[in-house]
Structure formats: C-alpha cells, structure tokens
Amino acid sequence: MQVRDIMAAEVVTIRPDQPAIRAYQLMRDRRFRHLPVVADDRLIGIVSERDLRPVLLSPGLAEATVGEIMVESPLTIGPEAPVEEAARLLVTRKIGCLPVVEGDALVGIVTETDLLSVVVELFGLLRASTRIDVVVPALEALQEVSRIIREEGCEVISMAVLTSPPGVQGRVYTFRLEPCDPHPIVAALTAAGYAVLSHEAGRR
Secondary structure, eight states: BBBTTTTTTTTOOOOTTTTTTHHHHHHHHHHSSSEEEEEEEEEEEEHHHHHHHHHHOOGTTTTHHHHHEEEEEEOBBBSSSBBBHHHHHHHHTTEEEEEEEEETEEEEEEEEHHHHHHHHHHHTSSSSOHHHHHHHTTTTHHHHHHHHHHHOOEEEEEEEOOOOOOOOSSSSEEEEESSOOOOHHHHHHHTTOOOOEEOOOOOO
C-alpha cells in the first residue's frame, strides 16, 4: 500500500501573509489540526494547532501572520512511498502529519488518523472477532498453528507479531479470528505444545 492510497488529496492550504487567526478559524471550522502553507503553488511551511496557541493566548501576538509562526521546510513524503515509511517518520520524528509532494507541488497530506484507520482496517478491529495470542517458537511452526485454528472451525481475519514479554522464548503472534469459542482452540494448541498467553471471546 502506498501513501497515495490513504492520503487526503483535497488539501486546504493557507498563504504565509494571511493572519494567524485565519489559520485557527480554518482548523476550527474544518476540524483538522494541520494546515500546509503555500506560496506560488509551492509548499513552504506548515502550521499546527500547537503553533497557534501562543497567538490565541497572547494579545500581543494578535497581528501575527502565518509566515511568522509556521514551521518552515517541513518534512514531506512522496505519493509512491510505502505507508510503512510514512508511519515510521510520524513515530520517529514525533510529528502529526506529512505533506505529500511531487516535486514542489503539494498533492496531498497524510496524518496520524489516516494511518490509524489503515491499522484498524487491516486488523479488522471494527469487526466482531475473537483474539488469541500464541507463542510460536520458530517460523516453520506458524503453519501448524494456523492449521490447528482452522481444524477447530475458525477462520483467521488477520495476524500480527507482538513484542514478546520478558522471559518468553519465541515470537508472540496475535490471531484475530471470526467470532468463535476460543476454548477448543486454546486446548488444541496447548496439547500441541504451544503456549497461549491470552484469548478473548468474540461477539456475534
């Protein structure tokens, strides 16, 4: 999946010579937290709610312009970049959004909310489901674990690797399943020698 698949392509922007209070009004009315700053069709900065707080709280800054408070030359990403790269940059740089550019042209924006929506969709978190967390000692054992789950009559929606707790040998995989009774699966996995760390029954 690429950034272009999840980015917002219709981006509201503002010019650097606009009053900062205008940026606040746009964010409030459109319900977003970041506003790209564009001059001569070129991205030159970005302004966020956090940047605007001093303006809103200090009467002396009431006449400030967007250009005076924006973050210049913000970190950007291309539309062909993998979604994973966008997620890595947001987390490691501790930023809330990435303008998406082709050359100097702003073509979209991707935010933490966009990426969270992808995670929710990929893991089926909005669907009724059953969850089982299993310690898998080696990659080749993953196929057997999946087979046991299927033999107990349940279908896998998604699977992911979790951070293993201290002292646990092997990788911890979380399986999200179609709603089913997890107890027969837990019993079968335990009988086969696999440690089940936790499970949660699904809703129908």
